[in-house]
Amino acid sequence: MADETKPQATPAADAKAAPDPSAAKAPAKKEKPPALEDKPFSEFIGQHFLPSLESALKEKGMADIQLSFSEQPLGVFGWADKAPYWQVKGAWENGARQFTIAFTKDSISSPKLFYYADQGSQPSTIEQFMGDERKVTLDLMVLYTLQRLNGQKWLVRN
Numbered sequence: 001m002a003d004e005t006k007p008q009a010t011p012a013a014d015a016k017a018a019p020d021p022s023a024a025k026a027p028a029k030k031e032k033p034p035a036l037e038d039k040p041f042s043e044f045i046g047q048h049f050l051p052s053l054e055s056a057l058k059e060k061g062m063a064d065i066q067l068s069f070s071e072q073p074l075g076v077f078g079w080a081d082k083a084p085y086w087q088v089k090g091a092w093e094n095g096a097r098q099f100t101i102a103f104t105k106d107s108i109s110s111p112k113l114f115y116y117a118d119q120g121s122q123p124s125t126i127e128q129f130m131g132d133e134r135k136v137t138l139d140l141m142v143l144y145t146l147q148r149l150n151g152q153k154w155l156v157r158n
Contacts, residue, residue: 077124
């Protein structure tokens with residue numbers, strides 16, 4: 001009796017239910033270009049981060065900012081480790097003020113360090129930089145750099 005209450009499938013109903021795979025092909029989706037942050041480390045820093053940071057700093061009035069990107073040991077007073085780290089260095093006012101962002105690995109998502117010096121002195125304190133960020137983007141890197149420099153009152157005076 002249970003079989004009598006079920007509707008019987010008909011060949012016409014089956015034909016309507018099964019769409020023709022050749023008739024309704026989805027248009028090919030365009031592949032998204034890779035995100036800037038997915039580019040190779042040195043390409044991202046050299047072609048995207050440095051120019052963005054330089055223009056942001058010049059907007060804040062640092063006309064003589066000089067930025068560089070190199071791999072070398074940390075230049076911190078008393079630092080014994082001579083292992084090379086990738087570093088973004090910034091200097092202005094004829095080198096009287098300088099800052100460095102060091103990457104512990106060749107990846108923008110690796111732990112980063114920050115140190116600075118004023119009046120031509122040698123840096124003596126290393127700080128963690130962007131330690132709480134899970135996703136690192138170009139805009140966040142520029143923003144955190146500006147915030148850190150502003151914390152020194154180097155961008156805007158109180």
